[in-house]
Amino acid sequence: MKEILVLSRRPEDVDLVSQNLHMKKVYENIRSVAPTIATVLLLGDTGTGKGMTARLIHWYSQRFDKPFVEVHCGAIPDTLIESELFGHEKGAFTGADRKKPGKFELAAGGTVFLDEIGTITPSAQIKLLQVLQDGIYSRVGGDTLLKADVRIIAATNADIAHLVQTGQFRKDLYYRLNVFPVTIPALRDRLEDLPGLIEVFLKKLNIKYGKKITGIHPMVMDRFQRYDWPGNIRELENLLERACILEQTDLLLPQSFPLETMPDGDDSDPGSDTGTPLSKARQSAIDRFEQAYLTTLLGQTRGRIDQAAAAAGVTPRQLNRLLKRHRLNKNMFKPARDT
Numbered sequence: 001m002k003e004i005l006v007l008s009r010r011p012e013d014v015d016l017v018s019q020n021l022h023m024k025k026v027y028e029n030i031r032s033v034a035p036t037i038a039t040v041l042l043l044g045d046t047g048t049g050k051g052m053t054a055r056l057i058h059w060y061s062q063r064f065d066k067p068f069v070e071v072h073c074g075a076i077p078d079t080l081i082e083s084e085l086f087g088h089e090k091g092a093f094t095g096a097d098r099k100k101p102g103k104f105e106l107a108a109g110g111t112v113f114l115d116e117i118g119t120i121t122p123s124a125q126i127k128l129l130q131v132l133q134d135g136i137y138s139r140v141g142g143d144t145l146l147k148a149d150v151r152i153i154a155a156t157n158a159d160i161a162h163l164v165q166t167g168q169f170r171k172d173l174y175y176r177l178n179v180f181p182v183t184i185p186a187l188r189d190r191l192e193d194l195p196g197l198i199e200v201f202l203k204k205l206n207i208k209y210g211k212k213i214t215g216i217h218p219m220v221m222d223r224f225q226r227y228d229w230p231g232n233i234r235e236l237e238n239l240l241e242r243a244c245i246l247e248q249t250d251l252l253l254p255q256s257f258p259l260e261t262m263p264d265g266d267d268s269d270p271g272s273d274t275g276t277p278l279s280k281a282r283q284s285a286i287d288r289f290e291q292a293y294l295t296t297l298l299g300q301t302r303g304r305i306d307q308a309a310a311a312a313g314v315t316p317r318q319l320n321r322l323l324k325r326h327r328l329n330k331n332m333f334k335p336a337r338d339t
Contacts (some may be wrong), residue, residue, distance in 0.1 A: 016056070019327075020190035026053070026182055033180050034060035039132065041117075041177045042155035044184035048154040053184060054113040057208040066110030070182070074116035075135045081124045083140050092141025099168030102318040104137060107150045117177065118163050125170045132176040152177075161305060187236065194224055194236075195329030201237050202252075205244040213244055215333060216252040218295035237293075291326045293322055298323075303333035 016027040033040055034057045042050040051070065058068045074085050083092070087102030103112055114120075120128070131137050132146045138145055154177050185195075200214050204257065216224075229235055243256035245260035293312075301308040309319040 009062065009291065014153045017196070019196070020185065020191035022185045023193060024188050029180070029182050030057055033182075035062060037151055039151075039177055040146075040153045041152045041179070041181045042153065042184060043160075043165070043181060044157065045186050046157045047232035048184040048186055050184060051113070051115065052156075052233075053154045053182065054111075054115075054155065058111040058113075058151075061111065061151065064160070065108050067107045068111050068113065070113045071103050072115050072121040081120055082127060084201050085124060086127055086137050087097075088140035093115045096141070099139070102139065104131065104148050104150055105146065109149055111151045111153060114152065114154040116156060116158075116162050117156065118156045118158040118169055122170070125173050129170065129173045129176060132173070140336065167210050168312040187232040188227075192327045194221070194327075195331065196297065197233060197236060198240065199315055199331065202244070204273060205241055207220060209244055211244055211247070212250055213247060214250045214254060216240075217254060218299035220252060221328070222295045224292060272274055272303035287326070290322060290339055291328070294322060294326055294328055298328065298330060298333040303330040303335075305330055 010099060016030060016098075018024050018027060030053065030234070032046060040054075042053055044050055047140050054070070055068060059066060072083065073081065082088075083096075083100065084101050084104065085104060087105055088096050090096060090099045106255075127137055131150075132152065135148050136145045137148055160169060164171050164174050198216060202215070205211065206213055229240070239257060243252045247253065247256045297308050297312060301311065305316050305319060309316045312319060314322075
């Protein structure tokens with residue numbers, strides 16, 4: 001379990017900027033709800049960045065200088081979840097040799113982030129409902145009512161509506177948590193944000209490992225753009241971290257990524273799909289050629305648009321239009337001093 005965190009800077013150095021329409025809406029919602037005291041329910045697949053989003057909401061709230069306490073509910077045994085959340089009195093159960101404050105006490109004035117909320121026990125659900133309805137709770141083994149001066153952000157990758165229907169999650173608690181739901185899209189549905197995410201993670205990894213990685217090889221970016229990303233942002237960060245550890249140059253090369261996890265490119269023969277209409281097959285082949293050509297060109301020119309346009313025999317405006325169509329970002333190919 002993570003310790004109490006008071007954020008002294010914006011988490012992950014992430015700006016509320018995205019090239020994806022769905023993610024832009026998510027960021028708009030964050031800006032709207034963050035200054036309020038409303039309960040937020042974050043929905044999305046594992047690894048989509050729900051924890052990062054919770055930190056952003058806290059950072060942009062009126063409670064930014066107060067504790068941010070993260071609780072991984074699914075990692076806490078059922079017998080201990082109430083004690084972890086609400087604390088316990090001395091003698092409340094075997095082994096409780098002293099009074100212990102819970103996460104709600106430790107987060108006083110700040111934010112409690114309840115990750116994997118769908119896993120908590122029925123009895124813990126009742127106590128959490130009391131917090132949301134009345135703003136009060138009691139420690140395990142105690143009768144004294146304590147005020148819960150916290151903002152609650154919950155998250156789940158489960159179909160919580162289905163849990164309600166099957167009786168595994170209280171309907172009244174669900175309604176209390178679902179005041180302001182925010183659904184975070186999977187990485188495969190926002191591939192245009194890959195360059196920005198990679199830049200953020202590389203900055204963090206450079207600091208962590210004392211490296212000076214300026215970007216990734218065009219071939220790696222090309223493969224990343226075609227990958228399905230089942231592990232989402234978390235998988236991306238893990239891949240980059242492993243590559244950063246192995247890499248000896250200032251650019252993450254294909255050989256820095258393990259074969260079993262390095263996304264495969266589409267090396268199929270463009271003429272093999274005879275079941276596709278000629279016009280569609282031709283356009284698909286053109287698109288693949290253009291993307292491969294542009295990634296190589298940007299790598300050779302280190303992301304310099306004027307130089308790349310001259311080499312390609314097009315205007316900078318035409319080149320920028322092609323880059324936008326193929327979701328390529330020139331900044332990912334520039335040395336750090338040029339960005």
